[in-house]
Amino acid sequence: MSKHVAKLGIFIALAMIFSYIEVLIPFSFGIPGVKLGIANIVVVTGLYILKPQEVFVISVLRILLMGFLFGNMLTLVYSLAGGILSFVVMLVFKKITLFSIIGVSAAGGVFHNFGQILMAAFILHNEKIMYYFPVLLVAGVITGILIGFLSDNIIKALKHYN
Amino acid sequence: MNKRDIALIIIILIIAVLSYCIMNISSDKDGDMVLVTVDGKSYGTYKLHEDREFEIQNEYGYNIISIHDGEVCIKDADCPDKYCVKQGKISKNNESIICLPHKLVIETVRTMDDGGAGDIDSVAK
Numbered sequence: 001m002s003k004h005v006a007k008l009g010i011f012i013a014l015a016m017i018f019s020y021i022e023v024l025i026p027f028s029f030g031i032p033g034v035k036l037g038i039a040n041i042v043v044v045t046g047l048y049i050l051k052p053q054e055v056f057v058i059s060v061l062r063i064l065l066m067g068f069l070f071g072n073m074l075t076l077v078y079s080l081a082g083g084i085l086s087f088v089v090m091l092v093f094k095k096i097t098l099f100s101i102i103g104v105s106a107a108g109g110v111f112h113n114f115g116q117i118l119m120a121a122f123i124l125h126n127e128k129i130m131y132y133f134p135v136l137l138v139a140g141v142i143t144g145i146l147i148g149f150l151s152d153n154i155i156k157a158l159k160h161y162n
Numbered sequence: 163m164n165k166r167d168i169a170l171i172i173i174i175l176i177i178a179v180l181s182y183c184i185m186n187i188s189s190d191k192d193g194d195m196v197l198v199t200v201d202g203k204s205y206g207t208y209k210l211h212e213d214r215e216f217e218i219q220n221e222y223g224y225n226i227i228s229i230h231d232g233e234v235c236i237k238d239a240d241c242p243d244k245y246c247v248k249q250g251k252i253s254k255n256n257e258s259i260i261c262l263p264h265k266l267v268i269e270t271v272r273t274m275d276d277g278g279a280g281d282i283d284s285v286a287k
Binding site for chain 2: 072075098099103107123129138141145
């Protein structure tokens with residue numbers, strides 16, 4: 001039990017470090033607001049080796065902690081909208097077992113961006129922001145596939161230690 | 163990666179291309195008015211062909227907006243990410259610059275000829 005709690009703690013710490021690295025070294029794609037989101041490696045990997053509710057807590061805690069430490073209320077709300085929607089979609093895509101980890105992660109990437117843009121349209125009372133939708137869709141797929149490949153390799157490596 | 167993953171990725175990319183095409187049908191013409199919205203409320207409208215530079219200052223911070231040679235841009239702002247400045251100049255119908263931290267939206271629209279009154283109504287929602 002205590003070993004498991006320690007494991008979850010390591011996952012949250014890892015997710016926070018990934019977020020922090022991303023703040024320090026932005027992996028820019030040349031489009032405002034688009035980033036790789038390497039902290040999602042922890043969420044995608046977690047989906048395959050932890051219980052769903054544990055992954056949910058890790059994802060939300062990571063966003064809250066990083067928001068309080070380095071962001072403001074507004075960025076926190078955007079991140080939560082994206083993080084929660086992407087988690088729910090990935091969980092559903094994994095449960096229907098049609099897709100491999102790459103497909104699950106790609107769907108997660110797309111809905112992470114979609115959740116954020118929906119929240120932005122809601123906060124700004126402006127549907128014009130949806131003009132970014134196609135760009136964010138493509139960006140979400142690309143980053144999702146990359147995160148999926150990385151997570152796949154991490155899961156394979158982790159099997160040797162269990 | 164299996165075949166279904168590839169199918170999923172292709173479907174998402176097709177949706178992206180389609181929505182891009184639909185959204186850009188109306189934006190190939192030059193705009194003539196600049197609409198500025200703060201926090202969902204109209205802040206002001208300006209003619210695109212009258213050069214001016216002004217500052218919007220509110221509880222979120224400041225943005226310096228420049229209208230010059232039929233193009234609008236945000237020259238400077240004190241938002242943390244400066245994405246609004248990086249978005250550059252806009253001039254076409256239905257183009258926009260958005261500063262999320264300051265809840266500021268700047269749009270260029272076309273109000274003259276072809277679309278007529280219907281065009282104005284569709285913008286003044």
